[in-house]
Amino acid sequence: MVTENPTLHTLLSHRSIRKYQDRDIPQDVLDKILEAGIRASNTGNMQVYSVVVTRSAEMKEKLSPLHFNQPMIKQAPVVLTIAADVQRFHHWCAIHKAEKSYDNFLWFVCGCIDSTLFAQNIAVAAESYGLGLCFLGTTLYNAEEIAQVLEMPEGVIPINTITLGYPAENPPLTDRLPLKAVVHDEKYRAETDWDIRDLYYQMDHSDFTKKLLEENALPNLAQIFTTKRYTKKDNMAISEKLLAFLKRGGFMQTF
Amino acid sequence: MVTENPTLHTLLSHRSIRKYQDRDIPQDVLDKILEAGIRASNTGNMQVYSVVVTRSAEMKEKLSPLHFNQPMIKQAPVVLTIAADVQRFHHWCAIHKAEKSYDNFLWFVCGCIDSTLFAQNIAVAAESYGLGLCFLGTTLYNAEEIAQVLEMPEGVIPINTITLGYPAENPPLTDRLPLKAVVHDEKYRAETDWDIRDLYYQMDHSDFTKKLLEENALPNLAQIFTTKRYTKKDNMAISEKLLAFLKRGGFMQTF
Numbered sequence: 001m002v003t004e005n006p007t008l009h010t011l012l013s014h015r016s017i018r019k020y021q022d023r024d025i026p027q028d029v030l031d032k033i034l035e036a037g038i039r040a041s042n043t044g045n046m047q048v049y050s051v052v053v054t055r056s057a058e059m060k061e062k063l064s065p066l067h068f069n070q071p072m073i074k075q076a077p078v079v080l081t082i083a084a085d086v087q088r089f090h091h092w093c094a095i096h097k098a099e100k101s102y103d104n105f106l107w108f109v110c111g112c113i114d115s116t117l118f119a120q121n122i123a124v125a126a127e128s129y130g131l132g133l134c135f136l137g138t139t140l141y142n143a144e145e146i147a148q149v150l151e152m153p154e155g156v157i158p159i160n161t162i163t164l165g166y167p168a169e170n171p172p173l174t175d176r177l178p179l180k181a182v183v184h185d186e187k188y189r190a191e192t193d194w195d196i197r198d199l200y201y202q203m204d205h206s207d208f209t210k211k212l213l214e215e216n217a218l219p220n221l222a223q224i225f226t227t228k229r230y231t232k233k234d235n236m237a238i239s240e241k242l243l244a245f246l247k248r249g250g251f252m253q254t255f
Numbered sequence: 256m257v258t259e260n261p262t263l264h265t266l267l268s269h270r271s272i273r274k275y276q277d278r279d280i281p282q283d284v285l286d287k288i289l290e291a292g293i294r295a296s297n298t299g300n301m302q303v304y305s306v307v308v309t310r311s312a313e314m315k316e317k318l319s320p321l322h323f324n325q326p327m328i329k330q331a332p333v334v335l336t337i338a339a340d341v342q343r344f345h346h347w348c349a350i351h352k353a354e355k356s357y358d359n360f361l362w363f364v365c366g367c368i369d370s371t372l373f374a375q376n377i378a379v380a381a382e383s384y385g386l387g388l389c390f391l392g393t394t395l396y397n398a399e400e401i402a403q404v405l406e407m408p409e410g411v412i413p414i415n416t417i418t419l420g421y422p423a424e425n426p427p428l429t430d431r432l433p434l435k436a437v438v439h440d441e442k443y444r445a446e447t448d449w450d451i452r453d454l455y456y457q458m459d460h461s462d463f464t465k466k467l468l469e470e471n472a473l474p475n476l477a478q479i480f481t482t483k484r485y486t487k488k489d490n491m492a493i494s495e496k497l498l499a500f501l502k503r504g505g506f507m508q509t510f
Contacts, residue, residue: 006261007383011291011376034438036266038431040375041390044484047432052439059441088436091451096477101487105494109395112367113414117390118437120295120375121266128262135296135372140364151442159368176293177302181343182373183289184307186314187406196346222353229299232356239360240509254495 010128015173017132020165024055024077029129036125040117048086048107049115051122052150054079062149066142067161072134076163081139081146082119084111087155103155103250115159123162132167135160141238144245154249175203265383270428272387275420279310279332284384291380295372303341303362304370306377307405309334317404321397322416327389331418336394336401337374339366342410358410358505370414378417387422390415396493399500409504430458 030053038047054060055078063081064073073079086102093100119135126133139146139161146158181199191199200221203209209221218224226232246252285308293302309315310333318336319328328334341357348355374390381388394401394416401413436454446454455476458464464476473479481487501507 005383007265008287008291008380010262011380012294014294014296016296031434032263035434036263038434038437039267039269039428041269041271041378043392044480045429045431046480046485047437050437050439050443052441052443054441056441085437088446088451088454091446091448092455093477093481095448095451096475098475098477098481099487101481101485101490104487104490105498106395106490107494109367109414109497110392112364113371116368116371117375120372121379123296124376124379125263125266128260137298137365140361150439151445153443153445156443159364173294174300176300179286179290179293182293182302182305182340184305184405186307186309186311188305188307188408188411190406190408191343191346193346193350196343196350199343200347220351220353222348222351225299225301226348226353226356230301230356232354232359235356235359235361236509239362242364243360243509254491254498 010124013173014123014127015132015171016134017165017167017169017171018072018134019168020072020076020132020163021168023166025131025164025166030078033122033125033129033131037118037122040121042114042117043110046089047114048084048089048102048111049118050083050085050088050156051118052081052083052152054081059149063146066145066149067136067138070136070138072136072163076165078164080119080122080162080164081150081158082115082122082160082162083147083152084108084115084157084159085155086111087153090155104253105251108157108246108251111157112159119160119162126164130166131164133162133164135162140242143242157246157249157251175206177203265379268428269378269382270387270426271389272420272422272424272426273327273389274422274424275327275331275387275418276423278421280386280419280421285333288377288380288384292373292377295376297369297372298365301344302369303339303344303357303366304373305338305340305343305411306373307336307338307407309336314404318401321400321404322391322393323396325391325393327391327418331420333419335374335377335417335419336405336413337370337377337415337417338402338407339363339370339412339414340410341366342408345410359508360506363412363501363506366412367414374415374417381419385421386419388417388419390417395497398497412501412504412506430461432458
């Protein structure tokens with residue numbers, strides 16, 4: 001992990017941090033981190049994203065069940081809810097008699113991308129200050145309810161949540177697939193079953209996986225994902241819920 | 256821009272670079288950059304993304320028109336097409352008799368997010384090596400055609416394209432809205448028209464904007480966006496096209 005390039009060192013050292021010291025984040029540090037966020041690339045320099053900063057116990061109490069009571073929400077000094085946001089841009093358009101043009105599917109996806117570029121710069125900047133963080137995927141499960149709690153108007157869709165604080169744990173790096181699994185040279189490579197077995201070998205056979213299989217009485221890691229963690233039934237139900245929210249926000253309108 | 260924190264310095268110095276030196280990127284540098292990419296957070300450590308690396312003139316020739324012949328595609332030594340990818344995960348599931356569960360809307364969005372976290376780490380790592388880059392939003396306009404050229408199978412949706420090379424230009428930082436425009440404290444703030452005018456004041460009245468308005472004979476910047484850059488008609492047409500592609504890939508199936 002030693003490298004002469006400090007930025008690369010920050011990136012290569014990333015671990016999700018789920019336990020935080022009882023220590024606040026100074027406002028000037030948070031401002032610098034957010035400033036790094038807005039320097040990220042974004043579509044057409046339209047900045048179709050926003051962030052709501054949660055520090056108050058009262059708001060954490062409201063957000064917590066929407067994230068299935070994951071303890072990080074209440075334990076972290078700062079929770080950032082980052083949203084795709086065409087509302088501000090539309091407001092500006094309305095003032096200038098410019099047609100409302102960004103309540104459609106393309107701009108939902110642009111908003112997702114821009115929110116996430118913004119979020120990842122925030123994550124990297126935070127780690128450069130010695131902070132730890134965790135992204136919460138549960139944001140998409142209850143996006144509409146989170147928007148309601150944070151009083152987000154139509155046109156604003158929560159995409160990412162980051163819990164942020166000084167680390168009170170020092171976990172090892174998480175396993176990843178070998179780089180060659182995700183990198184394709186010139187054209188997407190069609191893998192054989194044996195290629196896939198080889199790429200997933202370490203993950204399939206780690207001590208951590210063996211322990212999981214024993215605990216769950218399942219024959220392999222893939223089935224842990226499909227029967228325990230992210231089932232088709234849940235995925236379909238959440239998809240429907242998310243699409244219904246996007247429809248109500250006008251993002252699914254067609255000709 | 257001087258800061259004692261080198262990672263923050265990298266983030267705050269970001270500019271899109273559209274002109275590149277005629278100089279290749281060594282494979283070991285590219286590998287380190289991609290390795291930084293896969294260290295980014297991702298949903299459930301499922302890594303539902305892939306990247307196709309384009310270096311060949313032949314493939315750049317094919318990609319170029321799909322990005323409306325923006326010169327960066329042919330001029331950059333490396334083009335990265337980063338895709339949401341549930342195909343590899345499904346292949347692994349099939350080998351292990353685990354149910355195919357991720358061809359739905361939730362996982363398209365998770366794939367978008369994970370691709371973009373991966374992409375932004377790549378961008379930051381590249382800049383830490385003195386490289387310059389540009390994200391191409393045109394990826395979404397012709398996602399299906401780009402997937403065909405790169406021989407991506409069903410389940411793989413191009414989301415981001417990054418052109419990458421050693422900079423042959425040194426542009427100034429781009430204007431952004433003031434930080435307070437995108438940051439909300441505890442709850443989303445309802446802005447008045449005057450708040451919005453204030454937040455957009457610098458952008459509305461910059462010399463660059465004045466020049467644009469003169470060239471286009473339009474009364475304000477908002478109308479430049481809605482009548483010239485990203486019109487409702489185009490946005491709706493691209494939305495339909497992208498949704499049709501997602502439907503063919505199974506990502507829009509409902510109960």
